[in-house]
Amino acid sequence: MSSKVVYVVIIIVVALVAGFVLKRAIFAESFDWPTSGQKSLEKVSVADGETEEIMITGGYRHSVLLEEIVGGGPEKDGIPSIDDPKFVDVREAEDYLDDTEPGISLTIGDTTRFYPFQILVWHEIVNDTIDGKRVMVTFCPLCLTGVVFDPIVSGERVEFGTSGKLWNSNLVMYDRKTDSLWSQVLGEAIAGEKTGTKLGIIPWDQMKFGIWKQKYPNGEVLSRDTGATKFYGIDPYGDYYTNDKLLYSRVNNRDDRLIEKDNILGIVINGKPKAYLVDAVRAAGGVEDDFSGEKIFLEYDKELDAIRIFRNNKDGEKERINPIPSFWFSWVAIYPNTELYK
Template sequence: MPQVASSNPALWEREWPQTDFNNTSVSDWGEILSGGPPKDGIPALSDPRFLNASDETRIHDREPVITVEIKVQEPRAYPIRYLMWHEIVNDQIGGTPVAVTFCPLCNSGLVFDRRVNGELRTFGVSGKLRNSDMVMYDRETESWWQQAVGQGIVGAHTGDTLTQLPAWMESWAEYTARNPEGLVMDEPNWSRAYGQNPYQNYDSSRRPFLYRGENPPHDIPPLMRVVRVGSQAWPMERLAKAGEITESGVRINWTSGQASALDKANIGASKDVGTIRVYDAESGANVPHDVMFAFAFHAFWPDGTWMLGK
């Protein structure tokens, strides 16, 4: 696990000379920790290579992938076995530039449009964490962005919000069954233990790593997965028991078959956490959402609504 270094904006200014630290929405610098790796120590990817799904033989059927399906474009799967080690993939799907992101410490997998106020941005990993969530940065202005909420928090883009695109985590078997002719990101040309989980047993921990905030209410375990839609969160335990829930304008399905990325050392051999799909209750359209840990939802949405079904 990364080692904690104290927050020190004066030192950060030496590492980030182009970042305007006077322009920020962060009221307490103590919320931001250096997680160990320096800027770009976790190397984000750009312009990845793709294979036809039928040609991919390395991924276990139960391994999670982030699926992006944009109309008129071939579906694409971004395996968590690669995002575990790179956290951000800058890509272009047809006319849509996307950033596919995954924060292991929060289990937060989000896909954003990379255009900000009409200008293209390319994202990297800052090496900083806030509430255990990855702080991204854009290479053009070196502004800092909070991954879980898609918002600029330091620098020129403070207050700007990235557009989240509909995407979801599912098992490799689920993706290929629906998209046998779809695409999958090829293995990056880096020396990494792809398919292995460096955060072994993390989602069974009592307390999140590098987190200083309070625990969620209602006796919800900090590392229980919740499905976030806007500022509402549904506990995964409730969804797994029901199978399908329709309320608050959305229909949420849970099906078994997807392995946790944060359990055993071998991702494909890890426990079943299930796959979530979220649809608009009226139109049936895919709805942007996140499957994150409960502590992270409480940290970033302290006044959010817990959909407990009571």
Template sequence: MHIQDVLPRDAIPSVDDPTFGTEYIGDDDDDVIVVETTPARAYPVRILSYHEIVNDMLGDSDRIESGRCSPGDSTDESRPVAVTWCPICASAVVYDRRVDDRVLTFGTSGKLADDALVMYDRETESEWKQPLGKAIKGPLDGHELSVVPASVISWEQFRSDYPDGIVLQPIHGGDGDPRGESPQTVYKMTPYERYDAAEGFGLREMRGEGRERSWEHEDIDAKTVVLGITHRGDAVGYPVEQVQNVGGVVSDTVGGLDVLIVSSRDDIHGFEDPGYKFEFREGMLYGDGAKWDTTTGRSDDGRTLARVPSRRLYAFAWQDDHGPKSFYGLT
């Protein structure tokens, strides 16, 4: 594992007191990380690219902006989570913040491990590799965080599929901004869009510094989007292209867990496999006599597939943690 210091600790500030509303500052095609709590919460990548970590508490309705929405009483028990995003790895993972009966609060360490965000917890100052969710230094070295089921979809899709859902509000910009800038100006995506479109990957491509890296797979690019699932010591990464090449539906087993992977357009989702035969017909997913929404896992007859905990990230970051033979459909 290659570790390097890039910025001072907390130079990229985490969001520790998030607020939510119904209005979003960005574009319809912006990606958001979705946690299916009540109401569903969207965490825009546009905002996360500038903060990387949101320390949140599911089941807490007190942080919803007054007058912006009326979600009602949440039915969820309180659950402390960290919604995390590494722009270099395009790594979106939601973690439970509880470790050994202790609730941790995460910040950015300023370090990268294999070009991936290294978080630290403020309670023990242990350092954690973000895509892996594992402590790599400090008193909690070797401990792993539990992954919370989540998905990545567009803001437009979120508003359609979760009409009562709420969205993380910007921290900077607007009224009171010291520079008088709007949230749209503060949270511009130009440098991240440039990186995503570039052929290279890693810190060197993002900032013009750091080590040169190579990519040996000919079947997929280093920045192919992968849905990674780990269970009981097994790990399989499902590249979007490989899933779509076999019709958009994959039934597989990871560490004894039967999973169903579905991908249409640029989205990819993982659910527990109920044992039905699924197939796409004219862009719609069908199985067991019902039509299923690939984003939510809901059927038109009232059933819902259980979403599995997963990571959504670039292929190079998945390989860094799990090796070149951990991909589905690649030799």
């Protein structure tokens, strides 16, 4: 291939990637939500026997103000979820993954899989089945939030897709059963029939591929064979993760206790939120904390470069808590009264 052809290809790729991000930044429009009709409040049952008050506007159920849910640029399913994921072994994955590539490590039964961010950034949702168990792997590049959910809705396993909408700059998913809208950072339906319903979270770890393959040499890695034509290995968000700019400034709250894109781990215990600055936990080598009436343990595994959070259960034994990893701005936009360890 001549140097001129290579140059043209590079220009086309850069233009397409830039266009993707520009579209996200420009088309953050609001939607024609129902504004007329009777307005009321309703209490619904949520996890652990608790109740939550939701709003009903013109017969449409929602737990957040509808005008806060905005368009993110792409249309519904414009960022295509991976619904029939394929996997390769470590040796084949080394052809397209450097050791420094981050991703989500998930173990179900005897199977461990690695979902690279370089693929997730183009799809945001993977509907997968591991050892007969349905899982939903999610990633929001705008908030740097990766979460694995148990996609059970009202006792039924449901498939999810990207809605094309954002709430506080965070991924809004939709379920393909009722078309309800779900906040990734809350793990909860925020609009539609299932408003107030919560998803269970499945334990996972975020780590780099080089570390992961040493620990799980027989593990499986998400393949680039996704059925979509994407520029895997090129991040459409460029230096967004390290610069001081937000693509979407429409967030409910801002807080200067940390830099907006500092990495935190967020938890909610007995209804109270707290964020832990990742760098501070690493520097301390681990943290023991008394929070919301419970003993919280943050354990830093230096070998894996991963932080896991535990609390004591009723029997006095440690049980794992699944935190929400996020940029600070995303967490504090939703939990303005959050406590903070830094």
